[in-house]
Amino acid sequence: xxxxxxxxxxxxxxxxxxxxxxxxxxxxxxxxxxxxxxxxxxxxxxxxxxxxxxxxxxxxxxxxxxxxxxxxxxxxxxxxxxxxxxxxxxxxxxxxxxxxxxxxxxxxxxxxxxxxxxxxxxxxxxxxxxxxxxxxxxxxxxxxxxxxxxxxxxxxxxxxxxxxxxxxxxxxxxxxxxxxxxxxxxxxxxxxxxxxxxxxxxxxxxxxxxxxxxxxxxxxxxxxxxxxxxxxxxxxxxxxxxxxxxxxxxxxxxxxxxxxxxxxxxxxxxxxxxxxxxxxxxxxxxxxxxxxxxxxxxxxxxxxxxxxxxxxxxxxxxxxxxxxxxxxxxxxxxxxxxxxxxxxxxxxxxxxxxxxxxxxxxxxxxxxxxxxxxxxxxxxxxxxxxxxxxxxxx
Amino acid sequence: xxxxxxxxxxxxxxxxxxxxxxxxxxxxxxxxxxxxxxxxxxxxxxxxxxxxxxxxxxxxxxxxxxxxxxxxxxxxxxxxxxxxxxxxxxxxxxxxxxxxxxxxxxxxxxxxxxxxxxxxxxxxxxxxxxxxxxxxxxxxxxxxxxxxxxxxxxxxxxxxxxxxxxxxxxxxxxxxxxxxxxxxxxxxxxxxxxxxxxxxxxxxxx
Numbered sequence: 001x002x003x004x005x006x007x008x009x010x011x012x013x014x015x016x017x018x019x020x021x022x023x024x025x026x027x028x029x030x031x032x033x034x035x036x037x038x039x040x041x042x043x044x045x046x047x048x049x050x051x052x053x054x055x056x057x058x059x060x061x062x063x064x065x066x067x068x069x070x071x072x073x074x075x076x077x078x079x080x081x082x083x084x085x086x087x088x089x090x091x092x093x094x095x096x097x098x099x100x101x102x103x104x105x106x107x108x109x110x111x112x113x114x115x116x117x118x119x120x121x122x123x124x125x126x127x128x129x130x131x132x133x134x135x136x137x138x139x140x141x142x143x144x145x146x147x148x149x150x151x152x153x154x155x156x157x158x159x160x161x162x163x164x165x166x167x168x169x170x171x172x173x174x175x176x177x178x179x180x181x182x183x184x185x186x187x188x189x190x191x192x193x194x195x196x197x198x199x200x201x202x203x204x205x206x207x208x209x210x211x212x213x214x215x216x217x218x219x220x221x222x223x224x225x226x227x228x229x230x231x232x233x234x235x236x237x238x239x240x241x242x243x244x245x246x247x248x249x250x251x252x253x254x255x256x257x258x259x260x261x262x263x264x265x266x267x268x269x270x271x272x273x274x275x276x277x278x279x280x281x282x283x284x285x286x287x288x289x290x291x292x293x294x295x296x297x298x299x300x301x302x303x304x305x306x307x308x309x310x311x312x313x314x315x316x317x318x319x320x321x322x323x324x325x326x327x328x329x330x331x332x333x334x335x336x337x338x339x340x341x342x343x344x345x346x347x348x349x350x351x352x353x354x355x356x357x358x359x360x361x362x363x364x365x366x367x368x369x370x371x372x373x374x375x376x377x378x379x380x381x382x383x384x385x386x387x388x389x390x391x392x393x394x
Numbered sequence: 395x396x397x398x399x400x401x402x403x404x405x406x407x408x409x410x411x412x413x414x415x416x417x418x419x420x421x422x423x424x425x426x427x428x429x430x431x432x433x434x435x436x437x438x439x440x441x442x443x444x445x446x447x448x449x450x451x452x453x454x455x456x457x458x459x460x461x462x463x464x465x466x467x468x469x470x471x472x473x474x475x476x477x478x479x480x481x482x483x484x485x486x487x488x489x490x491x492x493x494x495x496x497x498x499x500x501x502x503x504x505x506x507x508x509x510x511x512x513x514x515x516x517x518x519x520x521x522x523x524x525x526x527x528x529x530x531x532x533x534x535x536x537x538x539x540x541x542x543x544x545x546x547x548x549x550x551x552x553x554x555x556x557x558x559x560x561x562x563x564x565x566x567x568x569x570x571x572x573x574x575x576x577x578x579x580x581x582x583x584x585x586x587x588x589x590x591x592x593x594x595x596x597x598x599x600x
Contacts, residue, residue: 113450113453113454114450114453114454155581155582157581187473187475188475188476188477188575188577188580189475189476190475190476190477190478191464191476191478191479191570191572191597192476194597214588216581216584217584221584221585258581260581263577278578278581278582280582282455282578283454283455283456283576283578283579284455284578285578
């Protein structure tokens with residue numbers, strides 16, 4: 001039996017300093033957001049599956065499923081924002097909210113691919129705010145955390161959830177053809193995509209369709225790609241919004257702001273501006289978010305404008321510039337009769353902790369192993385041993 | 395610097411002249427001996443891997459790009475970005491069997507293959523439910539000794555099939571050598587990776 005016990009694929013125990021580093025980051029972001037006027041929200045790990053069903057979460061957010069006593073299907077959350085929207089809707093919270101959360105999502109990834117199935121996220125949700133100030137607030141927080149925590153500058157990439165529709169609207173495709181074309185574009189299966197667009201060679205939009213997969217990069221790179229191309233009016237309007245916003249937030253960041261018009265929005269419920277952030281040397285996104293003005297409408301009578309971002313704390317923990325300094329511990333060893341005296345000593349001294357060794361030898365061995373000091377509370381005196389096999393200090 | 399996970403063997407041999415044609419001195423790869431990590435210059439490093447592992451290296455971000463047959467990508471349904479074809483149609487997926495085989499015969503057929511997903515999709519499109527038997531090598535053997543009614547496999551010239559008296563009943567599609575990329579690396583190293591794609595791919599999207 002012992003030999004067959006193992007962790008499911010994609011999960012891991014967090015040890016070797018990483019747990020402390022994650023906790024330290026979570027404490028930092030919690031304190032920072034609380035002081036900035038945000039209030040914490042915690043939702044359960046389990047939700048009924050139908051909470052998520054309308055949002056067609058991508059294959060990268062497959063659920064772990066189980067059944068409740070009522071035989072309804074329960075899922076472990078693979079997204080933090082939807083449960084928060086459910087909480088707001090079902091608890092009839094009124095007015096605008098500035099919320100933050102720290103918690104885990106679980107994603108049932110394919111086995112043996114090196115994927116991580118449990119990710120700690122920390123993020124904010126700004127509920128009831130329709131102006132660009134909400135987007136600016138999110139960017140300001142990304143800038144602050146990045147400057148405070150990261151060793152290298154973050155790259156911010158902006159997008160818009162409606163840009164694909166705005167371009168394809170002008171092509172008047174039926175829904176099925178549209179889905180095939182966008183599927184090939186968004187998954188960057190370029191040979192398939194080029195096959196898809198061959199039939200539109202005579203369309204005035206063809207030069208744009210041919211360039212579309214390359215429409216990502218700095219503002220300058222996008223402008224170069226589009227130098228000889230006319231965008232449909234609606235798409236140009238959205239791109240202008242992105243240009244303006246990029247210009248607005250550029251002073252917050254060192255790296256040039258990027259724009260991506262060729263990738264699907266990170267979530268299906270996004271309705272407006274979206275953002276992602278990455279750093280050199282890390283092959284996954286560190287932060288992502290977007291505006292979701294319709295999501296609340298699934299859980300309450302009327303929708304509310306909203307905007308949120310989420311940081312991947314596991315990624316962040318691998319990147320943070322500060323190392324955790326292990327606290328200096330002094331163990332106190334006492335026989336049962338001297339425990340009261342030992343606890344008094346511990347209570348009066350920061351960094352003192354009771355040695356749980358059954359014998360003095362075990363206590364010494366532990367202190368040696370951890371290079372800690374050891375104080376022995378004896379009937380007539382207190383003796384202190386310092387470091388490995390050190391001398392008795394009277 | 396860009397690191398490419400390159401499929402060992404035939405794909406590797408096809409790609410070396412293409413990389414040379416765009417200015418890379420590929421002598422380190424030609425003289426690689428048993429090395430698996432081959433620095434080409436300051437801009438490029440090649441790692442040699444099995445075709446079925448290319449996506450894993452690329453999606454985990456330890457390689458920025460990969461070069462792999464489209465048969466592997468289709469079978470794995472891999473989420474890597476596919477930037478273009480380096481060669482096209484040198485091999486093809488085929489359905490083959492002995493001379494007495496009938497594709498539309500009644501009853502559930504047993505199909506031997508290294509490519510269960512490709513096979514399943516092909517027969518679904520035909521409206522046929524078949525039993526798939528996963529075979530990892532010498533697939534041609536399966537219909538000859540009665541393990542399967544037919545096989546779905548890849549072939550370049552058809553010589554092995556002919557020598558084993560097998561007949562091609564249908565062609566399921568051509569197989570290309572494809573340049574793939576990690577989606578985030580593509581953002582981080584846009585200019586260098588698109589330049590490489592433009593140089594290597596016969597149908598790059600410019």
